Amino acid sequence: MRAVLVTPDCPARLALGEVAEPDPRRDEAVVAVRAISLNRGEVRFAQTKEPGARTGWDIAGVVERAAADGRGPAVGERVVAFLPNADGWAERVAVETSLLARIPDGVSDEVAAALPVAGLTALRGLDKGVRLVGRRVAITGATGGVGGFAVQIARAMGAEVVAQVRRASQVDGVKALGADHVVVGESSACFADLAPYGLALDGLGGEMIAGLVAMLDRHGVAVTYGGTASFTTSFGVYSLTRTASLYGFMLHAELAEEPGGVSLGRMLNLVERGLVRVDIGRRGSWREIGEAAQALTDRAFTGKAVLSVE
Ligand SMILES: NC(=O)c1ccc[n+]([C@@H]2O[C@H](COP(=O)([O-])OP(=O)(O)OC[C@H]3O[C@@H](n4cnc5c(N)ncnc54)[C@H](OP(=O)(O)O)[C@@H]3O)[C@@H](O)[C@H]2O)c1
The missing domain is CATH 3.90.180.10 (Medium-chain alcohol dehydrogenases, catalytic domain)
Structure with a gap:
């Protein structure tokens, strides 16, 4: 075959x-x-x-x-x-x-x-947050595969979605996915005005994830799943608030917590x-x-x- x-x-x-x-x-x-x-x-x-x-x-x-x-x-x-x-x-x-x-x-x-x-990276990444209903969620790379699903799922969960794109021409497309706010830029500074966040879901890495960890609210979590812009970063050791956290996400490892078929069933339910x-x-x-x-x-x-x- x-x-x-x-x-x-x-x-x-x-x-x-x-x-x-x-x-x-x-x-x-x-x-x-x-x-x-x-x-x-x-x-x-x-x-x-x-x-x-x-x-x-x-x-x-x-x-x-x-x-x-x-x-x-x-x-x-x-x-x-x-x-x-x-x-x-x-x-x-x-x-x-x-x-x-x-x-x-x-x-x-x-x-x-x-x-x-x-879809599963977006879904299971957002699962890392707690009490996201009515809280702000930051999503980077919203024109991407993971980012596009994350905007829609976070919206469906009742979070206030702040999504990032690189160019102004991409704003309308991401608003159509359900983002409440679309910020434009390649640095974390574009998220600053709407901080703090209950969760940040990031696949860009580099300066973006370093900036976002400093913009979390109490019990907020920054989920890092990729390094599209850069696989390395550095951040101040006190940039996380005392109760916020940084979570390194790898889909393969997440399957131990919930089988892939169950998570995909949840995604299909949202699509249906x-x-x-x-x-x-x-x-x-x-x-x-x-x-x-x-x-x-x-x-x-x-x-x-x-x-x-x-
Ligand atoms: N850890 C895991 O389990 C896991 C799971 C899935 C994916 N990943 C990784 O996560 C990353 C994203 O995956 P994806 O499938 O969503 O990719 P994708 O569809 O290519 O999306 C990438 C996003 O990043 C933006 N972007 C591209 N280059 C950039 C740059 N230099 N600076 C800032 N933004 C940039 C793109 O914007 P434009 O539309 O403007 O180009 C797009 O929004 C990949 O590195 C992938 O390998 C990891």
Whole structure:
């Protein structure tokens, strides 16, 4: 069967190749993959992986063989999953049933496929806050995959959402997602006028996260999940108030607290109820995986990239 493999000399070092059929454990179902979505992380990691390595975190498809232990969805059910081992971009894949969520009838495969990494990082990152209803939440990179979902989820939770973008031309799009305030700039100073915050969710790193930790209110938490601007930073040791905290977020580690399938079920619930919409900026066939990955790296489109497996 075909799978996406790290292939030097191809666009973004990614292309289709041949691999063995999955050999499921008793707690794994075999899913025929119909749609995949791309994230910046796996595209970046593909640049340093060995030739022939598998990749891919986000998949949606249909159960072809149910798990032998009798748990999880039945044959024919549509499902979505985050695959922490990054081996999901294949025609068929064995998936632990705790990672699977059933896709409701009103949600398409491609919309579901866009949810796992970006949606779960937003959802589980916001879970790190307490008593966010009616409190201000700061969200950086609001035009991005994680940021765009976070704005919508925080709004649905009843927080007052302060979202950051880099350019004035991006303000209307983020307001349409439900942000109460959109601040423009690349430094944390753009958040200062509306401080303090009950939670700050940041994927930019660098000076942004350093500034935000100093803008938390009592019991506030700054959640750092990425370093799009810079992976290093420095901040004053007394910049956190006595009761505020800094949380280092890694989605893979969060699965131990709540299984991926349960979290994805929560995301699907928000989508089904119209509280979260999915912006797909690039569609196509997975045969063009390299071109799509390169376009993502080049920031040639906004929204998620979702490819069909055919
Ligand atoms: N820890 C985890 O478990 C976890 C999970 C998911 C993602 N991540 C990481 O989090 C980061 C964001 O992921 P994503 O999927 O949301 O990425 P994304 O879709 O590319 O979004 C990036 C956001 O950052 C902005 N941005 C890009 N370059 C910037 C710069 N130099 N300075 C300031 N802002 C900049 C973008 O704005 P424009 O639209 O203006 O370009 C966009 O809003 C990535 O590094 C990813 O690897 C980590």
